[in-house]
Amino acid sequence: MLERGFGAAGPVPRTGARLADVLVDSGPTHRAELARTLGLSRTRISSVVAELVGRGILTELDGAANDAIDGRAGPRVALSDRLGVVAGVQIITTHTSVVVQTVAGELLAERQQDRPLDPGTGEERFTIAGRLVEDCLAEVGSPPLAAVGVGAFGQIDPDTGVVSTRPNGLWWGVDLRELSRRTFAVPTVLQNNTRLEAMAEASWGAGKGLSPVLSIGLGRGLTANTVVDGIPMIGAHGGGGELGHTTIDIHGELCSCGGRGCLWMSASATAIVNRLRNTIGSDWEGIIGAAAEGNPAAIHAFLDAADVLGISIASLANIIDPAVIVVGGDMLRSTPRFLERIITQVHDHSPTAARQAQIVPATFGGTGRGGSLAAALLARRLAVSSLDLGG
Template sequence: MGKEFAKGDHVVGIDIGGTKIMATVFDHQYKPVGSCRKKAKNAKKDESAEDRIIRIVQTALEEAGGPSIRGIGVGSPGPLDPETGVIIDTPNLGWKNFPLADVLSKHFKTSVVVDNDVNVGTYGEWSFGEINSCQDVVGVFPGTGIGGGIIINGKLLHGFSGAAGEIGHMTIEVDGPYCGCGKRGCLEALASRIAIAKELAALAAREDAPFIAEKCGSDIAKIRSGVISKAIEAGEPMVEGVVRKAAFYVGIAVSNLINILSPEAVVLGGGLVEAMEKLYLEEVKRAVKEHAMPFLRKDVKIVPAKLGDDAVVLGGARMIVERLTAKG
């Protein structure tokens, strides 16, 4: 403990996502020297999620020339316990009370830190972005769902349960539509890619969104960020209206967070923001101007995420290095 992260040292960042798993080996300057990315779903049915992750890490290490590593930082879907690295329940991967940190630590004989994937992504954007000097940061990532991460005084906020930061389940409309969590009116039920796609599918079926109708029909699964952005570029005003409303809802959630936490910076990422950055920033800033308190919103930086698909592996690498080099 306490030893600097120096020349010749390596760490691994792992991003366990809903659709893909990625592992990247980084050198002491956080330069990637080996990486492997595969679909999360097993092609071979007899391979467990943990065996698959181990194989992906091994492939990345081989690509890096087989360096010894000082540690591994993992972003995983939650809920999980960031103290122990136990995944509490992730039906997608077949894990229930699964000791992920211990399993990886034993296999690779190294230190492992595990945190929620969105927390780790927020940490990555904070560590390697222009907002690095800010000590209080909120990250919001609208995509298929809506994830969030909160950094207070330079540290991720975990709260009493360990699972703080569920920004997607902030209640925005008390009697609103049902959310995946079973409650009504969460931000995610109003502004996720699925919520947007649901509304666009109805427009397509009514012939009010011909571009969407032509490319996707009214299949919600096919109405993804890229095609939505192209429909807006093609000049479909109702599609733009639907997305602007969703982005404004995200801005309402951001306004609530500004009023409660007084962050210095808010970073916006995820598939929808990446595809329509200008529109998202405009609507979020508009909502913040209308709904956050002037003294609290003054000077808050609202910035787009920069790391894209590398946010979680970089955040994981940074987290394990911070853990290994912590003083005292």
């Protein structure tokens, strides 16, 4: 049976499922706030809450945090800890990061394993992720695992779970859905790793409370993900957010993606390494360190990249008109002048509306932790969606 919420334009999901979705995203919430958010009466909300509390799906929290809302005191409502736990996995070039949370969102344990600047194989990285999840579960008494969210390289076909893009050769053709099934043996949701970083910045980081958020990732790859009201724009084929393989020179050199004159060839970490290979060396951390210590050649390479990136970001800002542009990735560790140069170029090449966007560094940086938290959020949504919530 479908219900109409107050002011809704059409049928909406049943109240129990809608209520649970709010609790997944917002955490413990008063009944009055649930009623306002869902556009339903307090009587209706109280009836559904009572049913779900009785079935052990929700719980009522005691304590001083249960302040009055609209002059009416009452306990906050939360998802029950008895629903099990979920894991969030973020696989990036230099880290595998894992968090384990309750379905209600309480952080129980986390692990991270670093590696050289090398993506490795899908089998290798999923084996590492599986071991880290097992370690986290063992730390908290081995509770039942309800679902796992995984962030991984590449554009992931939403229908097949296969990495469907060839650029840079990262895991092209790898069946992530099958790897997830073999590794975790529970329901799994997949997402591109940079898109998860964008979700984290929009939900808890530099873009919190703002929309749209344009999240720029600058490193070995170049990405530009848009998050609107907490939801990342994925695209019809799972390919949204690709910045590096946009053309900036139609007569440029042939790129590994098959195109010509891609931004990636001029302004990525790979491009900077290639430029400085014969003068500073090919070690990426060494190049970042050289720039941070004032090496003129390294600084010049990063600022040249910042000029091109800033103009490209300005073009995106003209189209999207974001409230905030969050810039993250390894390249920001080179010199403070790098982000300053990007900001200058964005302002110089944007009309008045786009110039009003804040341009700020990412909160989570390149640690992978933000992505693992966002992956856990997707896993929590998946776990709740499998429940019979009635209402």
